[in-house]
Amino acid sequence: MTTVLxxxxxxxxxxxxxxxxxxxxxxxxxxxxxxxxxxGCGKSTLxxxxxxxxxxxxxxxxxxxxxxxxxxxxxxxxxxxxxxFQLLQVFPKLxxxxxLILAGQExxxxxxxxxFGPADAGLTEAADRMIGFFKLDHLADLAAGGLSYGQQKLLxxxxxxxxxxxxxxxxxxxxxxxxxxxxxxxxxxxxxxxEKRATFVVIEHNMxxxxxxxxxxxxxxxxxxxxxxxxxxxxxxxxVIEAYLGH
Amino acid sequence: xxxxxxxxRLALGIMAVAGLIVVPLNFNRYGxxxxxxxxxxxxxxxxxxxxxxxxxxxxxxxxAFVGIGAYSAAIMTTQGMPLMAALxxxxxxxxxxxxxxxxxxxxxxxxxxxxxxxxxxxxxxxxFRNEDWLTRGIYGISNIPRPTVxxxxxNRPLPFYYVCLGSLGIVSAAMWWLIRSPWGRAxxxxxxxxxxxxxxxxxxxxxxxxxxxxxxxxxxxxxTLYAPLTQYIDPVPFNLSLSLDLLMMVIVGGAGFFFxxxxxxxxxxxxxxxxxxxxxxxxMLYAAAVIGLLxxxxxxxxxxxxxxxxxxxxxxxxALRAVAKSGLEAAP
Numbered sequence: 001m002t003t004v005l006x007x008x009x010x011x012x013x014x015x016x017x018x019x020x021x022x023x024x025x026x027x028x029x030x031x032x033x034x035x036x037x038x039x040g041c042g043k044s045t046l047x048x049x050x051x052x053x054x055x056x057x058x059x060x061x062x063x064x065x066x067x068x069x070x071x072x073x074x075x076x077x078x079x080x081x082x083x084x085f086q087l088l089q090v091f092p093k094l095x096x097x098x099x100l101i102l103a104g105q106e107x108x109x110x111x112x113x114x115x116f117g118p119a120d121a122g123l124t125e126a127a128d129r130m131i132g133f134f135k136l137d138h139l140a141d142l143a144a145g146g147l148s149y150g151q152q153k154l155l156x157x158x159x160x161x162x163x164x165x166x167x168x169x170x171x172x173x174x175x176x177x178x179x180x181x182x183x184x185x186x187x188x189x190x191x192x193x194x195e196k197r198a199t200f201v202v203i204e205h206n207m208x209x210x211x212x213x214x215x216x217x218x219x220x221x222x223x224x225x226x227x228x229x230x231x232x233x234x235x236x237x238x239x240v241i242e243a244y245l246g247h
Numbered sequence: 248x249x250x251x252x253x254x255x256r257l258a259l260g261i262m263a264v265a266g267l268i269v270v271p272l273n274f275n276r277y278g279x280x281x282x283x284x285x286x287x288x289x290x291x292x293x294x295x296x297x298x299x300x301x302x303x304x305x306x307x308x309x310x311a312f313v314g315i316g317a318y319s320a321a322i323m324t325t326q327g328m329p330l331m332a333a334l335x336x337x338x339x340x341x342x343x344x345x346x347x348x349x350x351x352x353x354x355x356x357x358x359x360x361x362x363x364x365x366x367x368x369x370x371x372x373x374x375f376r377n378e379d380w381l382t383r384g385i386y387g388i389s390n391i392p393r394p395t396v397x398x399x400x401x402n403r404p405l406p407f408y409y410v411c412l413g414s415l416g417i418v419s420a421a422m423w424w425l426i427r428s429p430w431g432r433a434x435x436x437x438x439x440x441x442x443x444x445x446x447x448x449x450x451x452x453x454x455x456x457x458x459x460x461x462x463x464x465x466x467x468x469x470x471t472l473y474a475p476l477t478q479y480i481d482p483v484p485f486n487l488s489l490s491l492d493l494l495m496m497v498i499v500g501g502a503g504f505f506f507x508x509x510x511x512x513x514x515x516x517x518x519x520x521x522x523x524x525x526x527x528x529x530x531m532l533y534a535a536a537v538i539g540l541l542x543x544x545x546x547x548x549x550x551x552x553x554x555x556x557x558x559x560x561x562x563x564x565x566a567l568r569a570v571a572k573s574g575l576e577a578a579p
Contacts, residue, residue: 091436
C-alpha cells in the first residue's frame with residue numbers, strides 16, 4: 001500500500017513554547033487516521049504545519065513522496081490536500097451552492113480559463129451532487145450564514161471534498177453536531193473513504209466517533225506522539241489512559 | 248415569480264438606458280457636462296468597487312489613477328496621438344502600478360492598507376504638480392482635443408456625452424461578466440474569508456493583486472475620458488479629495504453592489520447641483536446626509552434594499568428549518 005502522507009520530525013516553536021515537538025507518522029492510502037489528545041497538545045498546530053498555514057520550525061512533510069514543507073495552502077490544495085476547520089469557516093453571505101462551486105473552481109482549468117472560459121464548466125452539477133450526498137438539498141439556495149451550526153459543519157466538510165481530494169485533514173468535524181447529524185456525517189465520511197479511496201486524518205474529541213470511524217489512532221500529549229495503533233490497542237495502552245482517556 | 252422579476256428587471260434596465268440616451272437630447276451644455284462627469288466618475292467608482300466592494304481591499308488611491316489616466320490622455324493627445332492609443336497606455340500603466348500597489352495589501356489590511364494607498368495618492372499628486380517637464384506643473388495642460396469617433400467629431404457636448412455613455416456601457420458589461428466569472432467568486436471569497444479561500448486552492452495572493460490592478464485600470468479609463476471632457480487639466484482635481492470622493496461614492500451607493508457606484512456617483516455629482524440654492528450650506532447638508540445614511544445603513548443605499556430582501560430570505564429559511572425539524576421528529 002502506498003504512503004500518502006509522510007511526516008518526519010515536525011517541530012513548531014512559538015517563542016519559547018514548543019507546541020509540536022518532533023512528530024513523525026505515516027498515513028497510507030485509503031486509511032482513516034484518528035488524532036486525539038488533550039486540549040493544547042498540539043493537534044491543530046500539527047495540522048497547520050502540514051497544510052502550510054504555519055511554517056514548521058523543523059521537519060519535513062511529504063505528500064505522495066513529494067516534499068511539500070513550506071508550500072502555500074492554496075498550492076497544496078491543488079495537489080489534492082484538503083481540510084475542514086474546527087471553527088466554522090464557510091462564506092456566510094454566499095448560498096450553500098455558491099460555497100461549493102467556489103470550493104471546486106480552482107481545481108479545473110487554468111487561471112486564464114477561469115476568466116475567459118465558461119463560468120460554470122460543470123461546477124453547478126458537481127455542487128448539486130455534493131449537496132445531494134450531504135443531504136443539504138432543501139438548503140441549497142440559502143445563505144450559508146443562515147444555516148444552523150450543524151448544517152454549516154456539514155457544508156464545511158462538503159466543501160473539503162469538492163476538488164476530489166486525495167487526502168483530507170478534518171479538524172473536529174463532530175464538534176457541536178447533534179447525534180442524528182453525527183451518525184449521518186460518519187456514514188458520509190465512511191462512504192467517501194470507501195468509494196473514492198480518499199485518505200483522512202481526523203482530529204476529534206468524540207471517542208465513540210473516532211473509535212468507530214478510524215482504522216488507526218494516534219494519541220498526542222504535550223506536543224509529542226504518545227501512542228499510535230489500532231483503536232483497541234490504543235484504548236488499552238496504560239500511558240494513554242493515564243494521559244487522556246481517564247478512568 | 249422568479250421569471251417575472253427577471254422581466255421586470257430587464258424592462259427597468261431598458262428604460263434606464265433609453266432614458267440616458269433620449270432625455271439629454273435637449274439638455275444644455277452645462278447639463279450635458281454634469282451628466283458626462285457622472286459617467287466618468289461611475290467608471291472610476293466601479294473600479295474601486297471591485298477592489299473595495301468585492302475583493303475587500305481598502306484603497307485611497309483611486310483618484311491618483313484617474314489622474315494618471317487623465318495625464319496620459321492629455322499629454323498624448325496634445326502631441327497629436329489618438330485617444331485610443333492614450334487609453335491603451337493609461338490602462339497598461341494603471342494596471343501595472345495598481346498591481347505593484349497591491350503588494351502592501353498582501354501584508355497589511357484595513358486602515359493600515361488605507362494609509363499605504365494614501366501615501367501613494369500623495370506621491371502621485373506631487374509628481375503631477377512638480378514634474379513640470381512632463382505635466383507642465385501647476386499651469387496644467389490646456390486645449391486637450393476631443394476624439395473623432397466613427398467619423399463624427401465630438402467637439403460638441405452631446406456627441407462627447409454619448410462617447411462617455413458608450414464607454415460606461417462597455418465597462419459595465421465587462422464588469423458584469425467579470426464578477427459572474429470564477430474570478431468574481433474568488434474576489435468575494437477574498438473579502439468574506441481569506442483563510443478558507445486559501446485552503447480551497449484559491450491563490451489569494453494573485454487574486455488580491457488582480458483586484459488592485461483591474462480596479463486601478465478602470466480608474467485609468469475614467470481619467471482618459473476626464474481629460475477630453477474638461478479639455479484642461481491641472482493637478483488640483485487629482486489630489487487626495489478625489490480619492491476620498493470616490494470612496495464615498497462606493498460606500499454611499501453600497502460597496503459590493505453592482506449598481507452601487509452608479510447611484511453613489513449620481514449623488515456625489517448631482518447633489519451639489521440640486522443643493523445649489525442652499526449656497527454655502529450644501530457641503531454641510533451633504534455631510535449630514537452621508538452621516539445619517541451610514542448610521543442607518545453602513546452598507547449604503549443598496550444595503551437598505553438588500554436588508555429588506557435578506558429579511559424575507561431569513562423568514563423563508565427558518566420556515567424550511569422548521570419543516571426539516573418536524574420531518575426528523577416524525578421519522579424516528
